[in-house]
Amino acid sequence: MTERTNRTGMAIASLHGVEKTYGTGAAMVRALRGVDLDIRGGELMVLLGPSGSGKTTLLNIVGGIEPATSGRVTVGGADIASLDDAARTEYRRTSVGFVFQFFNLIPTLTALENVQLIAELVGGGEPGRSELVLRAVGLSDRMHHFPGALSGGEQQRVAIARALVKEPPLLLCDEPTGSLDLETGRRVLALLRSLASNDGRTIVIVTHNSAIAAIADRVVTMGSGQVTDLAANPAPAAAETLEW
Amino acid sequence: MRVLSRKLTRDARRRRSQLVAIVVTVFLGVALYAASFDAFRNLQVSYESLYDGLSFADVTLVGGDPEAVARAVAEIDGIAAVETRTVAETPLRIGRADKLLGRIVEVPPDRLPEVNSVMVLQGALPSSLSRSDVLVEQHMAEHFRLGVGDRLEVLTPTGWSAVEVAAVVASPEYLWPARSRQEVLTSPGDFGVLFGSGALIEGVSAESTRSEVAVRLADGADGGAAIDEVVSLGTAAGAVSTFDQTDQPSNAALQEDVRGFGEMSFLFPVLFLGAAGMATSVLLTRLVISQRAQIGLLRANGFSRRTIFGHYLVFGLAAGLLGAVPGAVAGSLLARAITGLYTDAISVPITVIEFRPSTVAAGVGFGLAAGALSGLGPAIRASRLAPAEAMRAAGSAAPPRTGFVERVIPILKRLPAPAKMVLRGIGRNRGRSLATGTGVVLAIVLILASWGMIDTMQILLARQFEEVQGQHAQVFVERIDTLSELRSLDGVAAVEPAAQLPVTILAADTRYQSSVIALPPDTAMHTFRMLDGGDAPLPAAGLYVGRALRSLAGIDVGDTFTLVFGDTRLEETVAGFVDEPLGTTAYMTLPALAADLGAAEPTVVNAAMIRYEPGADLAAMRAVVVDVPGVRAYVDARALYDTVQRFMGLFYAFVGIMLAFGAVMAFALIFNTVSANIAERAGEVGTMKANGVGRRIIGRLITAENLLLMLLSVGPGLVVGHLAAAAMMSSFSSDLFRFDAVIRPTTYVFTALAIVVVGLASQGPVLRRLQELDVAQIVRERSL
Ligand SMILES: Nc1ncnc2c1ncn2[C@@H]1O[C@H](COP(=O)(O)OP(=O)(O)O)[C@@H](O)[C@H]1O
């Protein structure tokens, strides 16, 4: 317990007064209305909220996929809001890993190649690294299969391996179990939990499923574009015990 | 980016058949360019080498005292050689059955001319050419099967007199045997050229003779300046008129033909490569759209815009390169065949075939450029996709809504559900429908552009020779008395007096060589089709002139212009414009012509138009008519028609190849768009199958949607196709040939039908594969 508290300490990402609006005039949508939030190094944060509450928007802004309309977003001390497109691309390449609800694997590449594609992008690292990561997510025997021949859970684990191969300081997962059945979902969550607990990775999981909050170190609840609640969870549950 | 390029090759393999179709279109476009451009250049080089080898005159001075003119120009710098000669227009007779307009050109008795030499194709030049020896120009020799030792007759004051063929020759002045700048189209059976000694020419009874001084410039002489000097000194020394190579009848006709060819050799490849580019662009756009989520994912992971841009641009470049390289090589080879066929068809004795690396390079360049340009739009589109697409793309199928068609035609809303599905399928995926529609339109244009040209040529020539001209033959006679003799012949149905005279038309600052045909006011031998529609009788006063004159001289109905007959200048009015595709003949009545010339009507008659009884044997009639002593020469309307068709041989060959290429390309395009249309429906079909919809119904729904889409696109395709044919035709037109696109209704129907049938057939393989696809696999990949 103390061990983990030590690990989750400094804020590696901070949002101050972040607003996001889409469109103009009558069609204007205020997706985020002043969000203040710290993401601490080594924690597993669950971002909870009903559909349309702005979770994905928030995640995209932290991940450098979309710019905020106003407010400040600092990650690792740098202000993301002021980056131009090229610098934002660089930021995404080096600083964040993404996992999506729809796994978004490239169908014409095998599981291994999907991971290698990203490994190559960030400079490869040592040979065999992609295999290593795939083994770590439990896919040692399905590496050479194409996505069309993998189950949803397997595809999502490939997606996680793809995000991890970059060694990103921040792993952002948008509804990672949204397309999975309970059992498979649990396994993916267990993987994420162990990545935070055992490897010290910083992970944000976005979900509308409140059951998942149980495995978090901290739970942020959102509603109508604002943070409505922030609760620490001193004793995160094991993913295997979840029910929904 | 090893893995990224692996993705590229696998994506390409997945869309293999469409990619092949695109490569084929680029291949055809480039091959066509290389073939036509090289053939065009080969022809020019072939002419030039023949001209050089035979010292074709750079400038010819007509009239005056030839010796004085020759002396005057011989001193000029840059002159290689000067020859003086006499040219006589005189009738010829071959056997008893053939009389024709002839020309005898003087050659030195003991050597080849230094200017306008001849190439001996058969026989040999006698060491001394006697007055009974002639050299026969090859087209005439071929037509009448004349060989060395054969005899023919020339007209002398004492009657027909025999001469003997010493050799068959080719001449740079008669590569295309044109009688004059205006009478470019004469049948070799009606006009022939002999070369003979001065003594022979002195002995014949000629209609006209003229002296000429032919001048050849030295290699490397400043052509323009030297010619100007020759003209000014020659004219000062007494020459009456001059012409250079541009106005030399044979060369002018060939250049005219080759020029049209040259323009088409540019326009058609542009059309083809444009279509190929458009097809590539459509395919790549569809690819980018279907890979939105993948692109978003790559961008979210930090792939740069430039990498994404390059990734998709490479598709276009690869298609361009794969098609262009073999296309350029195949085109170069095809150029050889085309050149050979053409020089063979018009009997050019020297065929120069060159391999031009520059053409191959340009062809590859054009193919690459087409590929790059067509890949540009989709690649930019891909690079601009927001990374957030990765999150949203999967869930963002466009919401179903009432289709466009239904909104326009509300009654369709009452259709049964499956029919509505078909209609809405078209409206729902606009991009896909538009892509298919574009493919159909392009395909129709490719076919119609060339088929329309062939139709136009055939329809208008047939109209001219079968409807406008009523005579079977036009004969030249010495006196009007001969007409009654002709009328009394068995098999002759009608004979009308006529006059045909060479004239110069002067209007504004235009000077135009033409000829006037005068006919009886109520002539039944010619139908006057007016430019403003409808037929009209000959005007009581004034002339009908060819429509080319309207744009050429800027004159309109009611305007006056000057007509020059020899020494006579007449002020005439334009009574109307005839819509005739060939030449620029002017028409008037015989009484008007006689009045204008201040002569009695019978004395101006120098020709007769003859129509035979139905079913008459044309050859036999020719022999009978030609045997009438007063008949000087015979022009066979049917043979002229054949000559025109032969002159258009290159046109037909070229456009025929375009049609073949266009058809292959159209089918590739249709295959491409239709199969892309279906291949994109994997998710849709998977969902339908997963929901228990039977294969047969799925097939029927997709077929119905595609069929409807094709039918909707056929109309615009036919309109654009007609416009393309018209544009091509007008690029081919000149003052001597003018054709507005006329396309047979059946051509439209067949084109449309072929496209739709091929379109439906193209569905087959992809549809079958889709229906057999593992639903599970589709559903698993669905998110992408
Ligand atoms: N590109 C966009 N244009 C307009 N509105 C958008 C766009 N993206 C998201 N929104 C709106 O912003 C709000 C928040 O969306 P989102 O962050 O996706 O919610 P969540 O992920 O919590 O379901 C929603 O109302 C959504 O409709």
Ligand SMILES: [Mg+2]
């Ligand atoms: Mg969301």
